[in-house]
Amino acid sequence: xxxxxxxxxRGVVLEVTGDYEREVPAKxxxxxxxxxxxxxxxxxxxxxxxxxxxISELVxxxxxxxxxxxxxxxxxxxxxxxxxxxx
Numbered sequence: 001x002x003x004x005x006x007x008x009x010r011g012v013v014l015e016v017t018g019d020y021e022r023e024v025p026a027k028x029x030x031x032x033x034x035x036x037x038x039x040x041x042x043x044x045x046x047x048x049x050x051x052x053x054x055i056s057e058l059v060x061x062x063x064x065x066x067x068x069x070x071x072x073x074x075x076x077x078x079x080x081x082x083x084x085x086x087x
Contacts, residue, residue, distance in 0.1 A: 003017070004017045005070050018045040023040045043067045048063075
């Protein structure tokens with residue numbers, strides 16, 4: 001699903017847009033056939049705005065750090081958030 005979140009990275013407020021996949025927690029059970037590892041929890045950044053300007057190309061070298069902050073923010077907002085842009 002496409003999400004837009006506002007994060008602060010290194011003291012700069014950024015509006016980050018991207019494809020977010022919610023984390024599915026690992027399932028551990030006595031039956032090894034009824035288990036699975038954790039999945040998801042990723043945020044693939046498609047755009048970074050600062051002050052209304054697209055700065056994606058300027059911050060490309062920090063994209064992993066920005067994506068991690070965006071994933072954490074999207075996860076912390078929970079599932080009751082109204083996504084304005086869905087796939």
